[in-house]
Amino acid sequence: DAGVTQSPTHLIKTRGQQVTLRCSPKSGHDTVSWYQQALGQGPQFIFQYYEEEERQRGNFPDRFSGHQFPNYSSELNVNALLLGDSALYLCASRRTGGKGEQYFGPGTRLTVT
Amino acid sequence: AQSVTQLDSQVPVFEEAPVELRCNYSSSVSVYLFWYVQYPNQGLQLLLKYLSGSTLVESINGFEAEFNKSQTSFHLRKPSVHISDTAEYFCAVSDLEGDYKLSFGAGTTVTVRA
Numbered sequence: 001d002a003g004v005t006q007s008p009t010h011l012i013k014t015r016g017q018q019v020t021l022r023c024s025p026k027s028g029h030d031t032v033s034w035y036q037q038a039l040g041q042g043p044q045f046i047f048q049y050y051e052e053e054e055r056q057r058g059n060f061p062d063r064f065s066g067h068q069f070p071n072y073s074s075e076l077n078v079n080a081l082l083l084g085d086s087a088l089y090l091c092a093s094r095r096t097g098g099k100g101e102q103y104f105g106p107g108t109r110l111t112v113t
Numbered sequence: 114a115q116s117v118t119q120l121d122s123q124v125p126v127f128e129e130a131p132v133e134l135r136c137n138y139s140s141s142v143s144v145y146l147f148w149y150v151q152y153p154n155q156g157l158q159l160l161l162k163y164l165s166g167s168t169l170v171e172s173i174n175g176f177e178a179e180f181n182k183s184q185t186s187f188h189l190r191k192p193s194v195h196i197s198d199t200a201e202y203f204c205a206v207s208d209l210e211g212d213y214k215l216s217f218g219a220g221t222t223v224t225v226r227a
Contacts, residue, residue: 004156033214042117042203042217043157056212090156092215099164100145100213104157 002027004105006091012111013081021076021108025093031055032074033102034066037088049074050096078110086112115140115206119218126194127226134189134221136204146187147205147215148178157203163187199225 005024013019025032031050035043045058049068063079072093078085088109092102120135138144145164149157161172168180178189187204204218 006156031212035215040220042205042219043215045214045216048212048214050212056214058214092157094213100207100209101147101159101162101164102207102213102215103159104149106156 004029004091004093004103006089006105006108008108009106010109010111012113014113015081015083017081018077018079019081019110021078021089021091021110022073023076023091023093023105024073025091026103029093029095029103030072031094031096032068032072033092033094034074034076035090035092035104036060037090037107039087043090046076081112083112086110115144115208115216117204117206117216117218119204119221121221122219123222123224125224125226128196129193131192132190132194132198132223134202134204134223136187136189136218138185138187138204138206140185140206140208143209144206145209145213146178146180147207148176148187148189149203149205149217151201151203151220153200160189160202194223194225196225196227199223 033048034046037043047057052068065077068074088107090107091105094102118137148160150160163180171177205215207213
């Protein structure tokens with residue numbers, strides 16, 4: 001049973017560029033959430049997708065956007081990258097109807113120079 | 114909205130000694146509570162969870178946590194740590210009435226020394 005997978009593992013971008021991160025949820029899960037973990041901090045909720053729609057959003061600017069596909073996989077897009085966007089981006093999935101238990105992927109380490 | 118406070122940012126401990134990581138939360142609604150562990154350069158792994166029922170929950174690798182509603186706490190304990198327990202530990206809460214988004218504490222770094 002495959003867990004949550006994310007790609008790429010690492011990414012280096014320049015300020016002002018755009019980036020797309022990808023996530024495939026755990027088998028049987030249909031809800032995907034994205035979190036940003038800055039160095040030395042706990043993860044911060046970005047947004048959540050279910051049935052291909054954004055259901056809930058954290059305190060992140062519109063430069064952060066996402067998408068969910070019919071197969072439940074998801075993308076996180078960040079436009080106009082800032083140095084402060086450097087972080088580990090974590091994808092988590094859960095099964096709707098489950099008791100909120102979320103499973104995390106290994107993350108994508110984004111470095112903005 | 115919920116918030117989580119982990120009271121210790123770093124906890125050094127000797128091998129085979131006990132350890133306690135403290136977590137307090139605030140919420141206006143009922144919550145689920147979780148502990149996640151993060152090993153260096155890895156994602157988060159669910160360590161244990163409190164959803165309902167018994168207030169004492171245990172993991173398969175010897176950790177336990179107790180939900181205390183009156184003190185709004187969910188402290189994590191292990192009676193005897195191993196070198197392999199060196200990691201960062203995050204306490205998290207999610208509410209039962211929203212979409213289960215997780216709110217995390219800032220984390221506690223546990224360093225186990227021989």
